[in-house]
Amino acid sequence: MSLFESPLFQDSFNQLELAGNLGGLDPNIVERLKYPKRALQVAVPIRLDDGTVKTFQGFRVQHNMTLGPGKGGIRFHPNVDLSETAALAMLMTFKCALVGLPLGGAKGGIQVDPNDLSRQELQSLTRRFTTEISMIVGPNIDVPAPDIGTNGQTMAWFMDTYSQLKGYTVPGVVTGKPIAIGGSLGRAESTGKGVAYCVNFASHVAGVPINEKTTIAIHGFGKVGIPAAEDLSAQGAKITAIGDVSGAVFCGDGINIEEAKRYVKETGFVKDMPGTEAITNEELLALDVDVLIPAAIDGVVTEKNMKNVKAKIIAEGANGPLTKEAIEYLSGQGAFIIPDILCNAGGVIVSYFEWVQGLQNFFWDLDQINRKLHDILKESFDRVVDCANEFEVDMKKAAFIGALKRLDKAMRLRGLFPA
DSSP, X not given: OOGGXXXXXXXXXXXXXXXXXXXXXXXXXXXXXXXXXEEEEEEEEEEOTTSOEEEXXXXXXXXXXXXXXXXXXXXXETTXXXXXXXXXXXXXXXXXXXXXOSOEEEEEXXXXXXXXXXXXXXXXXXXXXXXXXXXXXXXTTEEEEEOTTOOHHHXXXXXXXXXXXXXXXXXXXXXXXXXXXXXXXXXXXXXXXXXXXXXXXXXXXXXXXXXXXXXXEEEOOSTTHHHHHHHHHHTXXXXXXXXXTTEEEEOTTOOOHHHHHHHHHHXXXXXXXXXXXXXXXXXXXXXXXXXXXXXXXXXXXXXXXXXXXXXXXXXXXXXXXXXXXXXHHHHHTTOEEEOHHHHTTHHHHHHHHHHHHHHHTOOOOHHHXXXXXXXHHHHHHHHHHHHHHHHTXXXXXXXXXXXXXXXXXXXXXXXXXXX
16 A cells, blocks of 8 residues: 555645745755654454454554654544555644644554444454554653544553553553543543634634624534534534534524534434534535634545635644645635644644653643643744744645744754764
8 A cells, every 4th residue: 555545645745845845944854754754554353242353454653753752643434544544643743843742743543433343342453453553652652542433441441451561550651541540631622622722813813703793614523523612602603504424404593512412422413403404514614604614534625615615714623624725725715724733733732731741640730731722722823823924825834834844953953863
């Protein structure tokens, strides 16, 4: 399988080259950042509940660890492959660098639909996968976290398996753990909360205040979309549409987010939600709203549908939801796009807090966590805006330039081994 197979890798690769040229970075540094440092593909055989054995494909990719241990989620999804995982690891490198964390970029996953497996099968899958990649992860090497299809329970199984292999408890091997075993307050909602913070920062720059007149559409009503919806609706904004894999729903007067949460918890999907009108996800993306938050998967706004998008602010809650062509077109039309490596960095920032707390055996309260999250994102947001103005580029390019400048300096100082 070629690294270049996935559109997301091609897009990330192109963004890297473009930002390197625009930012005047050392071409040797850009060359080193084009490919992952290490990629491990493993077979993950488990015994299913019916007694048969099934083998799944698993991956862990470490892109660059100049700034510190690798950091990145583990995804359980049918579309997981080496190319997508490598692309996401690259984005994690840039994300950590952009927001000033002492961490590198990594990503992992298993090609599986977790909805097809029982709880016991998922536990077996997680534990076997942990064993297969245990030689390249650890609190000072590479620290996984939850992603699509995984959660705190997955991380608890991962931590326990790794600890069993080591012979002692190692809480710092993963983040996103349950509070009871060393997780951090605020971690579960941190990515979505970070998206809401960034929307607020952008509202001042774009001249779109967040109040009772503000309309917002959210594509992806899950671990990112729900906390973002909660925070923004608490400020008075109207969430007029939400969508997931089952489709989308619309209500011009605004959807009650607490009721929507309860409905999704009971049914699993937004489809047929009472008091709403059914629409397609394509119609959701094309709504005439102030803010659009694509918070599900990559590649949802492309050359095919970009001209339908009308939102004034677009917050990339997912990784790579807008293609390079879509970003250039929409930025040219006056849309203010908050790039993914900034917009959804809340998760890795609070993961960093959890990692530090685990290593030092002390814990911050929720107010401290949220205040630190806000301050890091605000400083990073302002730096990207300054970069956009300095180089006269859109926010996406500016974010990559900002991240690359930090990596460029660190990699130059460390040098190339062997000399």
